[in-house]
Amino acid sequence: MPDGLDVRGISIPESDLDWRFTGSGGPGGQHANTSNTAAELRLNVRTCDAIPDRIKERILRRLSHRMTNAGELITTGSEHRSQTRNREEARKRMAELLDEGIKPPPKRRKPTRPSRASKRRRVENKRRRGQLKADRGRDWGA
Template sequence: MPRISITARLSIDETELTESFARASGAGGQNVNKVETMVQLRFDAANSPSLPDDVRARLIRLAGHRATQAGEIIITAQQHRTQLRNREDALARMLELIREAAKPPPPKRRATRPTLGSKKRRLEGKSQRGETKRMRGKPAHD
């Protein structure tokens, strides 16, 4: 069974992807009315044995409105005039979505306290601004 490599450690079986074709909507003249160029690529992420649980959860969350209630991800491609280019486009978008989900989330930021030097610089800057504003006032009468 051919496998599609997503990352160095993650790949999915091609049989997990299903394609269906339909006539594309929009402008295109006579071609759009007789040729099924639109591609719907489906991937059942919820039941895929290839995905670890954390990647599966991130993938379904990242897919947003493209994911069904059952956890199936549907990518529709109809930009191009040929079925082949739309198939390639749909597959590329699906793989990019899975690659994005495979990236681990960045670690949470640890709160740190400001250093003594940064506190002093901040207070010095405030006093300098105050002095500049004080100098803008009317001259004092002696």
């Protein structure tokens, strides 16, 4: 099992990750009823010293809807029968979530003006639609 979490060049040590294990539903019969196989992984972004402050701010801003009031990100893994595989699943989800929060925002679109031809096509289409609708209201052959 890997130590810590590596996301976009940032290494978060295992000591900053908080694991909790509970019983998991689903397949497994008696094994599932007696074993704590579901894995919950928590990372307190506010207190994690491995994350630079500017990256922390970006994560807190972009993932605020996924955090607790204390600033914790929480992921779970409970699809598998084994605790080890559920831990891997929770670790993978946390890495994906942090990757989403860390990556820089997309470049802003530079506004452009519509071309003369596109304006002409738009107006022509409007004229055609208007004519079609005006023709509907005309004399019904009476």
